[in-house]
Amino acid sequence: MADSMPVALKETAARHGNRPAFKVRDGNAFRPIDYASLEELVLGVAEGLLDMGFGKGDHIALISNNRLEWIVSDLAIQNIGGADVPRGSDSTAEELAYIIKHSDAVAAFVEDETQLEKLRPAFGDLPAVRAIIVMDERFKGGDGKRTFPFDAVLARGRTRRAKGDRRADAIRDSLRPDDLATIIYTSGTTGTPKGVMLTHGNLLYDARVIQPLLGVTPEDRFLSILPSWHILERISEYCAVACGCSTAYSNPRTLADDLMLEKPTVFVTVPRIWEGIYSKICQKISQESGVKRILFHKLLSTSRACRRSERILNNLEPAYSKVDQARFSAEKITSRLTLAALAPLYRLAQKKFEALRSRTGGALRIAISGGGALPAHVDAFFDAVGITIVEGYGLTETAAGVAIRRKEGPVLRTVGPPMPETEIEIRDEKGNRLPPGQQGIIHIRGPQVMKGYYKDANETAKTLSHDGWLNTGDLGRMTLTGELAITGRAKDTIVLLGGENVEPEPLEAKICESDHIAQALIVGQDQKSLGALIVPDREAVERFAQASGIS
Structure with missing residues (x-):
């Protein structure tokens, strides 16, 4: 190589x-x-x-x-x-x-x-x-x-x-692999850009492992x-x-x-592009006749139910505890019955969804999303219509690749298992390693981890340990089968007046599932309760108003 x-x-x-x-x-x-x-x-x-x-x-x-x-x-x-x-x-x-x-x-x-x-x-x-x-x-x-x-x-x-x-x-x-190849500046928490030093070896890592992996x-x-x-x-x-x-x-x-x-x-x-494609499809469906809208949503819900049943039968639902595993095991009989009962409608759904898949050119076999968390409802939608998104996780400090779903047998709502030669540990705030299922700060060690921040020894020491472990600052947890799920940013955690810790990202993602909302920001640090700043989707709201006779 x-x-x-x-x-x-x-x-x-x-x-x-x-x-x-x-x-x-x-x-x-x-x-x-x-x-x-x-x-x-x-x-x-x-x-x-x-x-x-x-x-x-x-x-x-x-x-x-x-x-x-x-x-x-x-x-x-x-x-x-x-x-x-x-x-x-x-x-x-x-x-x-x-x-x-x-x-x-x-x-x-x-x-x-x-x-x-x-x-x-x-x-x-x-x-x-x-x-x-x-x-x-x-x-x-x-x-x-x-x-x-x-x-x-x-x-x-x-x-x-x-x-x-x-x-x-x-x-x-x-x-040589250890020679410096690039310095990529990324904004720090203070807004002052930090220069991430990546070597030839860092950059080549993905090129070396992605080919056989995907x-x-x-x-x-x-x-x-x-x-x-x-x-x-x-x-x-x-x-x-x-x-x-x-x-x-x-x-x-x-x-x-x-x-x-x-x-x-x-x-x-990145997720924003997938969200944009999803929004345009929803917009087009909303403009169809009542019968076509009902048929589309019926086929979509059928496909979602069948895809979930297939994942349960193939042990591809994320399990974070023995209780989760037992629950999924108990659902296998129901899943088989669901697939048997809905098989004709499921086949019809996939045939009808061919028109959606053809919008990608008709030859797409590897659809990758990275650079941020893919909203669960967007992920589930594309899975239902037959476009399998291979979601991955990484940072500039890791030359992109850390974990990625496998094309065969992807586990939704996770970013997949670690890439080859990569170690991932979930640790608490004191640096203790946590078992699968527990949320903590994601730490990474592997051949893709940066050399350090250019001319910034203090930030490098805070982020990169002497034995090569990178503190990402991201929150996550591991499934019992070794997949990583991203749950938020450690510094984004909101602490309410009563001491309760709240991760805003899942709430923001849930709010943004509405077709009428473009962005949402959860607030409430040191307050009694949470609040939300909402940015409406102007075009969607105008369409709703027009359809409802609101001037």
Whole structure:
């Protein structure tokens, strides 16, 4: 197995050089670039950076949204032994200036002239930044001293390679798993960004284990919608590269069309996207005739009942105690009767739901959700209509992957068992390990755990123990069969005046099951009782008012 992502790209290009690596929307079609061409681009930019005087150990900012030049720049920076410092184009000028300065970046790739102008007022405060490279092909400016077009850097590198320069190849092949690959800034509890240091080994971990875990093959087609600098999306793209799959770049505006156009087999996204899809389906159903609405909900409830019965018979309901196990065991006879009685209607339901499944392109076989808790009602809905969501759990500090449901035999309302080589312990506030079923703080140890926070020894010591255990600050509990369930954030716990501890997330999720509520926030710290701040879904409320004759 490769020791770094640039070497993983080299190996994939050797095996699958003619296969599509990434695809970008070009009119009504996706334009692909194959792995051989991708490797050539990465080495060209890497050689250009070396010719400009950058090299091993340098930190280089990477400010952009999803685009081909993002992954090329990312891998090129790693290729020369540098560490990139990524951020999205929606970041404020103040935030970018702080991150670039704190990370000791000596150069920056920016998406377009807008990002360049955003940084220009801070030039005087960033004397260490010797070059700013603009990705947008429409940018033809640059003074050749501090600002450069991306194409000019690439051309510079290609010229060096044409003359036989192969320094980029030599550095790439010398990279080790413990070498720093990236510094990703994430907001702390005080709002001050902390730089998470991840090594090549951290980043490669998921690429190494996901392929056999989920059965990913070179034939798979990924559809990308998350920001590339987001650790979940980044690891998704790395997994695709390591396996020889293709990744097509989409966005929220064109997602529905892109699903039909690309027909992805793998779709990795966050709960908010699944909630959005669920809401649109509910909205469409609410506008149907009374008979169609009744039929849909009848088929949905039948499918939910049958899916639950199947889970009980296959021991796939989350059990946190012997009492839970005994209860599920006692329900097996009823479950068999339910499946027998509802079998014809269940088959009809799945046939009718084919129209919903086809909206994902009709070829989806791995649907992954991460980056937050998937609401239980959304999870149950997609399970009922025949779209199995593989929910996972992880943090930026763990290079995304910690636990994930298995595609075969997923346990709903959990994020699955630990990933290979990963240890998970649930501990109380004093650090004592708790048995399955009891809620506590999630601690993690494994090859994906970060090196620490950049230039922040105090926060590193608070979060990471000397023997490699990471305190996530998240609350959770383990099932008797080894699955992890996330229950909230330790610092979000509300303590009422009477001393009662309340976890707000389950209550907020329950409130948001209403089609008429967009967001909910539970409050009540040091009060006698709880309260809730509600943000209504304006469109849903307006539809309800119109249907009810309310002006």
